[in-house]
Amino acid sequence: MAEQQQVFHLPDVGEGLTEAEIVKWRIRPGDSVAVNQIIVEIETAKAVVELPCPYAGSVKALHVPEGEIVPVGSPIVTILVTAKADEREPVLVGYGVKTDHEVHRRPRKPGIQQDIAPTSPARAKPLVRKLAKELGVPLDSVTPTGADGVITRADVLGSTRNGHSTSPAAAPNGRDDRQPVRGVQRAMADAMVRSAFTAPHVTEWVEVDISRTLDLVIRLRANSAYEGIKVTPLTIVAAAVIHAVKQYPRINSTWMESSQGAEIVTHSEVHLGIAADTPRGLLVPSVKAAGSMQLPQLARGIHTLIETARAGRSTPADLTGGTITITNVGVFGVDGGTPIINPGESAILAIGRILDRPWVVDGAIVVRPIMQLSLSFDHRVIDGALGSRALVSMANFLTDPAVEMVPAHATE
Amino acid sequence: MADERVSAVQLLTPEGQRVAHPEYDINLTDAELRGLYRDMVLVRRIDTEATALQRQGELGLWAPCLGQEAAQVGSARAMAPNDFAFPTFREHGVTWCRGVAALDMLAILRGISNGGWDPSLHRCGPYSIVIGAQVLHGVGYAMGVQFDGAEDVAVTYFGDGAMAQGDVNEAFVFAASFSAPVVFFCQNNQWAISQPSDRQGNIQLYERANGFGFPGVQVDGNDVLAVLAVTKVALERARSGNGPTLIEAYTYRMGAHTTSDDPTRYRLAGELETWRLRDPIERLKAYLARQGIADRSYFDQIEQEGEKLAEQIRDGVRAMVPPKPESMFDDVYSEPHARIDEQRAEMLEYLASFEDAGG
Numbered sequence: 001m002a003e004q005q006q007v008f009h010l011p012d013v014g015e016g017l018t019e020a021e022i023v024k025w026r027i028r029p030g031d032s033v034a035v036n037q038i039i040v041e042i043e044t045a046k047a048v049v050e051l052p053c054p055y056a057g058s059v060k061a062l063h064v065p066e067g068e069i070v071p072v073g074s075p076i077v078t079i080l081v082t083a084k085a086d087e088r089e090p091v092l093v094g095y096g097v098k099t100d101h102e103v104h105r106r107p108r109k110p111g112i113q114q115d116i117a118p119t120s121p122a123r124a125k126p127l128v129r130k131l132a133k134e135l136g137v138p139l140d141s142v143t144p145t146g147a148d149g150v151i152t153r154a155d156v157l158g159s160t161r162n163g164h165s166t167s168p169a170a171a172p173n174g175r176d177d178r179q180p181v182r183g184v185q186r187a188m189a190d191a192m193v194r195s196a197f198t199a200p201h202v203t204e205w206v207e208v209d210i211s212r213t214l215d216l217v218i219r220l221r222a223n224s225a226y227e228g229i230k231v232t233p234l235t236i237v238a239a240a241v242i243h244a245v246k247q248y249p250r251i252n253s254t255w256m257e258s259s260q261g262a263e264i265v266t267h268s269e270v271h272l273g274i275a276a277d278t279p280r281g282l283l284v285p286s287v288k289a290a291g292s293m294q295l296p297q298l299a300r301g302i303h304t305l306i307e308t309a310r311a312g313r314s315t316p317a318d319l320t321g322g323t324i325t326i327t328n329v330g331v332f333g334v335d336g337g338t339p340i341i342n343p344g345e346s347a348i349l350a351i352g353r354i355l356d357r358p359w360v361v362d363g364a365i366v367v368r369p370i371m372q373l374s375l376s377f378d379h380r381v382i383d384g385a386l387g388s389r390a391l392v393s394m395a396n397f398l399t400d401p402a403v404e405m406v407p408a409h410a411t412e
Numbered sequence: 413m414a415d416e417r418v419s420a421v422q423l424l425t426p427e428g429q430r431v432a433h434p435e436y437d438i439n440l441t442d443a444e445l446r447g448l449y450r451d452m453v454l455v456r457r458i459d460t461e462a463t464a465l466q467r468q469g470e471l472g473l474w475a476p477c478l479g480q481e482a483a484q485v486g487s488a489r490a491m492a493p494n495d496f497a498f499p500t501f502r503e504h505g506v507t508w509c510r511g512v513a514a515l516d517m518l519a520i521l522r523g524i525s526n527g528g529w530d531p532s533l534h535r536c537g538p539y540s541i542v543i544g545a546q547v548l549h550g551v552g553y554a555m556g557v558q559f560d561g562a563e564d565v566a567v568t569y570f571g572d573g574a575m576a577q578g579d580v581n582e583a584f585v586f587a588a589s590f591s592a593p594v595v596f597f598c599q600n601n602q603w604a605i606s607q608p609s610d611r612q613g614n615i616q617l618y619e620r621a622n623g624f625g626f627p628g629v630q631v632d633g634n635d636v637l638a639v640l641a642v643t644k645v646a647l648e649r650a651r652s653g654n655g656p657t658l659i660e661a662y663t664y665r666m667g668a669h670t671t672s673d674d675p676t677r678y679r680l681a682g683e684l685e686t687w688r689l690r691d692p693i694e695r696l697k698a699y700l701a702r703q704g705i706a707d708r709s710y711f712d713q714i715e716q717e718g719e720k721l722a723e724q725i726r727d728g729v730r731a732m733v734p735p736k737p738e739s740m741f742d743d744v745y746s747e748p749h750a751r752i753d754e755q756r757a758e759m760l761e762y763l764a765s766f767e768d769a770g771g
């Protein structure tokens with residue numbers, strides 16, 4: 001038994017993935033680990049995946065910080081292993097075989113030069129392509145000598161000696177920044193394209209005097225039932241949306257296509273999506289069963305949901321299953337917009353910044369805090385009349401939450 | 413079962429209570445019951461280890477059978493030694509029962525073996541990735557058995573998604589027309605990748621057998637006793653010349669479609685929780701414990717056996733030696749073949765151009 005170091009390289013966990021982001025380490029240097037203990041979460045183009053540790057021992061070093069994207073095959077962690085003697089370094093399927101000795105290669109004997117014009121694209125066998133890539137030789141700059149115009153290994157080596165480029169094709173210009181689109185960004189792009197080009201969007205908006213909403217927020221913050229809970233205007237907006245769904249259930253529904261035709265599924269519960277700006281990009285986690293919650297519970301639910309999303313800990317379940325969404329664009333200092341509906345839902349409400357504005361009350365101009373509500377809805381599901389009524393219901397709620405929150409019969 | 417659509421044969425409830433069925437029954441010795449438990453636990457252990465090894469870069473891909481152990485073990489243990497199984501890529505429980513070594517299952521998914529095992533030795537075909545293809549192979553084999561006047565039966569495995577494949581439906585027609593000795597064993601695991609099985613047709617899968625002219629039966633696929641009982645009847649029916657049966661084992665794929673798939677994108681966590689309560693291993697364990705057929709020390713012993721097996725798999729996979737590249741020509745034809753010899757020579761020459769001349 002001898003102590004020994006083992007390096008774990010980032011595997012290809014999909015089929016043909018080339019890179020992944022290190023999302024979260026579950027271990028720290030010095031920790032002891034067991035075989036198959038989950039040590040890290042990575043995000044690939046396909047999924048967030050947990051990696052189990054192949055070795056038992058203690059963590060010597062983490063080689064990649066969280067948030068960094070590394071190519072498949074990169075060393076990510078070193079483990080000090082108390083190993084059985086004579087353990088070979090594993091052969092990793094995802095990125096080729098590790099051999100004990102480097103094979104010395106001799107250039108292929110040039111074949112008979114044939115009079116064939118180089119075909120496009122350049123033809124070469126996989127190992128030759130790999131070699132060209134390693135040496136930074138663009139294949140289409142190489143003159144093929146192989147049968148049928150195929151580029152041989154010798155051709156590639158010969159072309160480096162002839163002073164061809166030895167670095168990867170230079171960037172077309174020094175300024176443009178190219179970022180591959182992947183992970184959350186990719187998911188967002190796909191979802192938005194899908195929604196924008198299948199659901200006919202209509203957006204309507206209305207301005208609301210929210211002084212009573214702000215009063216309510218202040219009163220709730222002082223109320224003992226809300227101790228330790230972060231109450232914000234968003235909390236009351238969430239209650240307004242749920243209230244509107246109770247009056248107009250159709251705004252909380254899904255357009256479903258199937259082989260039998262289309263169906264509109266009106267959901268019996270409200271799973272309230274809240275768009276959150278996180279370090280990983282736009283995420284829309286949802287508060288599950290928000291429609292059945294009391295206000296304190298709802299406030300707490302929204303708060304933890306956003307905190308979890310910002311900390312990058314939203315689970316796939318958090319991020320799916322929403323039925324209607326709120327997006328707070330006011331935090332960026334804008335008044336409103338035409339939000340795109342989250343796929344699978346039928347409406348989204350954008351709330352703008354809160355600004356003191358001149359407002360006419362009983363014939364006099366007074367200063368009031370004003371907020372704009374913009375509601376986008378899917379016109380296949382919700383017509384203009386319904387969309388307008390639902391939006392006005394939300395506006396009325398925010399204008400006078402106390403009246404709207406108390407069931408009508410209680411005030412009679 | 414909780415689903416009202418389902419009228420499946422059941423002999424063991426999810427709580428591990430033995431119940432009677434008017435048509436099907438089974439009597440097993442205590443040792444046989446313990447054997448079924450051991451099979452399922454070890455298959456699950458192989459499956460979880462292989463999934464972990466894929467995550468560690470040791471396998472290119474793995475298709476987990478998690479949750480389907482009873483359907484696979486129950487049906488495969490019903491077979492006689494000379495019967496022949498035709499599995500898909502997910503049937504690790506079937507290949508296990510046919511005596512295939514776990515490492516041979518993994519070698520294919522490591523990309524270093526084209527077949528994994530000798531089909532005639534284990535009387536079990538190679539993993540078929542092409543959906544439905546093995547169902548035709550199975551029927552062809554069964555028709556061959558018929559021509560030989562033998563008494564063996566072919567059991568072909570496939571999924572709910574495969575029921576929509578042309579190959580599978582053609583195989584049904586042939587088997588029915590010739591009364592071929594074959595059992596069609598469909599694991600309805602509720603999903604064909606991201607497509608739910610209830611979106612794949614308007615009637616239940618087993619009912620389709622009617623239209624082809626042979627019986628169809630639905631069985632609780634998470635109940636190993638019921639699966640064993642139903643498969644035995646179908647095998648005897650085929651063996652005695654009465655033709656095929658379609659068995660729909662109603663079960664659930666608890667894992668991802670393959671390690672390349674992320675099921676959280678298309679199904680809700682609640683669904684998995686529901687099926688966890690119907691876990692095939694837990695219910696047999698509850699039954700064995702309640703009946704005093706096995707106790708804690710037996711369960712521990714099997715678990716330890718599983719850990720040992722997992723360790724052997726880990727070490728064995730890493731020690732696997734990639735085959736020589738030219739070995740891919742070996743099994744194309746059973747006899748020497750000029751064109752293949754030519755291709756082999758061409759490849760060897762090409763590879764030789766990379767070799768060391770001594771400096």
Ligand SMILES: Cc1ncc(C[n+]2csc(CCOP(=O)(O)OP(=O)(O)O)c2C)c(N)n1
Nearest residue numbers: 502541542543571572573574601603604605
């Ligand atoms: C002929 C063919 N078509 C498509 C595929 C791609 N494919 C792989 S698995 C699968 C779904 C199979 O579903 P099911 O039959 O229910 O089996 P399960 O995966 O659930 O075990 C598909 C479409 C394939 N392998 N072969």
Ligand SMILES: [Mg+2]
Nearest residue numbers: 571572603604
């Ligand atoms: Mg299926």
